[in-house]
Every structure is written in structure tokens, then in C-alpha cells.
Amino acid sequence: MKKLKYWGVAAVIGLLIGVAFWWATSEVKDRKDPLNKSDAFVYSDNGILYWFELTSRKGKVEGKLHQQKFIEEIGKAPFMEEKKFPLTGETTEKGYEFKVNNGGEIMSFDAWFSGPHLLVQKQGEKDNKLYNPVDQEELDEYVKSIQFYHSEEKEKNRIKKFFSELDSVYGYLYSTENGSFQLFLKIDEALLQGELTGSLLLMNDTGNKNNPYEETRYVLNGITDGQMVRFFTIVDGKETRLTGNFYEAATGFDLTFWTANQKLPFHAVTEEEFKRSYEEFKTKAQSF
Known part of the structure; x- marks a missing residue:
């Protein structure tokens, strides 16, 4: 009887050891997974x-x-x-x-x-x-x-769209209310990195009977991010900076000018619109 009891206890102990070993082995295996x-x-x-x-x-x-x-x-x-x-x-x-x-x-x-x-x-x-x-x-x-990726992608797409629109614009025109002068700004090259090259044509009604009309062309270099814009040129031998901001898209911008005490509004024009405005201004000035 004692022998049977002994073997029963041994079997239970063996079973418990087996379960514990299986559990420990499983835990080790899970940890290694x-x-x-x-x-x-x-x-x-x-x-x-x-x-x-x-x-x-x-x-x-x-x-x-x-x-x-x-x-x-x-x-x-x-x-x-x-x-x-x-x-x-x-x-x-x-x-x-x-x-x-x-x-x-x-x-x-x-x-x-x-x-x-x-x-x-x-x-x-x-x-x-x-x-x-x-x-x-x-x-x-x-x-x-x-x-960050989405913010960066949104900014890249905005810049690509802006420069695509900018490339399609022939130029930008400003005319004074009193007709004393007219400005035409043309961007010849605009890089996605923001670099700009172009020219600014100043058309003047001098009021001088002997020389009623004058025009001067200035070479421009500049930068833009599609919002702010800066141009640099030489006026009377000195470097002059023009600063401003684009309106929505590339439809126009405000820009400082060395003879004005406030920013001047430029708007986009086609080649035909510029030529018509140019001839009208020149004819009016020369009819003094």
C-alpha cells in the first residue's frame, strides 16, 4: 500500500515537473520569437x-x-x-x-x-x-x-504650381493714375530654386517739349518663394533693391520702386495687352 502511495506521489510530482518544464520551455521559446x-x-x-x-x-x-x-x-x-x-x-x-x-x-x-x-x-x-x-x-x-512629409509635399506642390503659372505670364504692368510713367517687368527665367532673371522697362512722360518720351531698361536679378519677391538692379551706378509680395498665384504683386513712397501694384498682362499699352502711352507722351 505504501509502495502504491509512493508511486502515486511520484507520478504527480513527475507530472508537475513535466508541466513546469513545458511551460518554461514555451516561455523561453516565446521570448526568443x-x-x-x-x-x-x-x-x-x-x-x-x-x-x-x-x-x-x-x-x-x-x-x-x-x-x-x-x-x-x-x-x-x-x-x-x-x-x-x-x-x-x-x-x-x-x-x-x-x-x-x-x-x-x-x-x-x-x-x-x-x-x-x-x-x-x-x-x-x-x-x-x-x-x-x-x-x-x-x-x-x-x-x-x-x-513633415505631407507639409513638405504640400509646399513642393505649391511651388511647382506657382512657377508653372509664372512661366505662362508674359509680363507685369504698372501705370500711374496721372500717366506720368509706366513700368513693365518681364521675367525671362524662373528656376524652381527661386532664382529670377528679367528686366524692368521704365517709360517716362517727361513733359519736355523737346524730348517728351524716355524709356530706360534695367536688368533684374531676384528671388521668390511664390509669396515674397525681391529684385536687385543698378540705378545711377548704385545697387537698388525692390521688394514685394505676390498676390494669389502669379496674377500680380506689389513692389517697391525707388521713386515711389509706397509699393506699386503690378498685374499680369499678355504680349498683346503690353504692346497696346506701350504704344498708347508712347503716343500720348509724344503728342505734347
């Missing part, structure tokens, strides 16, 4: 950020797929949109299989490690995407970079 070694695995594409938040335990995988992008709509303040998709999965011979629930539609992915990186391939597609392992602090930096 690279899915459990990072807070997230991140991938970005054209301003959209994706990341997997994953845990692996006893061959089963749980987590979420996050998608974050910057949304801009006319008449609304820009905002960051984040979507979360629940994920389940399991280990496979190759690595893992993930199943992502996209509003009831199940998307299946194969995944495996290449060094520290997680390669993910949607089933049925040839290409795979490389997700970088990150901790929470690094993930926060990725989110900030997406916000």
Missing part, C-alpha cells in the same frame, strides 16, 4: 504609414495592423487619420501567416524574417514589403516624419 522583441514593425509608402503591433504565444499570433495618413480637404482643417485592423495568425514552416480583418473582408499575408526585418507578402501578390523593427520612441518619430 522575434515578433515579441519589438514594439512594432513599420513600413511607409508615399506618405502613408503602416505598422504591425504583434505578439506571438505558443504558435499563435495576435495583434493589429495600423494605417495612418494625413488628410486634407478643401474647407477643413488637415488631420491625421488612423485605421486599425485586428489581426490573428500562426507560425508556419516559412515563418508566419497573418489574417487581417478589413471590415469583414479577410486579407491573408505570409511573413518571415530577414535579419531583424519582417518581410510581408499579401497572398496572391509577387512583391513583398520590408517592415523595420522599432520601439515606441522610434515609432513616434515615424509618425512625426509623416506629418
Whole structure:
């Protein structure tokens, strides 16, 4: 009887040791699983950020797929949109299989490690995407970079649009109310980096019977970011700066002028409009 009791106790102890060993082995195996070694695995594409938040335990995988992008709509303040998709999965011979629930539609992915990186391939597609392992602090930096990316892209698009419009403008005209002088500013070259070259034609009604009309052309060099504009030229042997600001798009701008005590409004004109204004001003001045 004592012998049977002894073997019973031994069996229970053996079972407990086996369970403890199995549990410890599983815990060690789970800790070694690279899915459990990072807070997230991140991938970005054209301003959209994706990341997997994953845990692996006893061959089963749980987590979420996050998608974050910057949304801009006319008449609304820009905002960051984040979507979360629940994920389940399991280990496979190759690595893992993930199943992502996209509003009831199940998307299946194969995944495996290449060094520290997680390669993910949607089933049925040839290409795979490389997700970088990150901790929470690094993930926060990725989110900030997406916000910066959109701000930078918006600014790049604004500048491209502005210079495209600027290239289509023949020139800019200003005429005084009393008809004493007229200015025509022509931009010959405008680079995306902001550099400008061109000329400023000053047409003067001198009021002098012997020489009623004069015109002087000044070479211009300048810079603009599509909002502010600065030109530099030489007047009477001295470098002179003209400063101003563009209106909406490239339709016109205000600009300082060395004989005026305020900025002068220039508006865009076609070649035909300039020639007509030029001839009218010259004819009027010479009819003194």
C-alpha cells in the first residue's frame, strides 16, 4: 500500500515537473520569437504609414495592423487619420501567416524574417514589403516624419504650381493714375530654386517739349518663394533693391520702386495687352 502511495506521489510530482518544464520551455521559446522583441514593425509608402503591433504565444499570433495618413480637404482643417485592423495568425514552416480583418473582408499575408526585418507578402501578390523593427520612441518619430512629409509635399506642390503659372505670364504692368510713367517687368527665367532673371522697362512722360518720351531698361536679378519677391538692379551706378509680395498665384504683386513712397501694384498682362499699352502711352507722351 505504501509502495502504491509512493508511486502515486511520484507520478504527480513527475507530472508537475513535466508541466513546469513545458511551460518554461514555451516561455523561453516565446521570448526568443522575434515578433515579441519589438514594439512594432513599420513600413511607409508615399506618405502613408503602416505598422504591425504583434505578439506571438505558443504558435499563435495576435495583434493589429495600423494605417495612418494625413488628410486634407478643401474647407477643413488637415488631420491625421488612423485605421486599425485586428489581426490573428500562426507560425508556419516559412515563418508566419497573418489574417487581417478589413471590415469583414479577410486579407491573408505570409511573413518571415530577414535579419531583424519582417518581410510581408499579401497572398496572391509577387512583391513583398520590408517592415523595420522599432520601439515606441522610434515609432513616434515615424509618425512625426509623416506629418513633415505631407507639409513638405504640400509646399513642393505649391511651388511647382506657382512657377508653372509664372512661366505662362508674359509680363507685369504698372501705370500711374496721372500717366506720368509706366513700368513693365518681364521675367525671362524662373528656376524652381527661386532664382529670377528679367528686366524692368521704365517709360517716362517727361513733359519736355523737346524730348517728351524716355524709356530706360534695367536688368533684374531676384528671388521668390511664390509669396515674397525681391529684385536687385543698378540705378545711377548704385545697387537698388525692390521688394514685394505676390498676390494669389502669379496674377500680380506689389513692389517697391525707388521713386515711389509706397509699393506699386503690378498685374499680369499678355504680349498683346503690353504692346497696346506701350504704344498708347508712347503716343500720348509724344503728342505734347
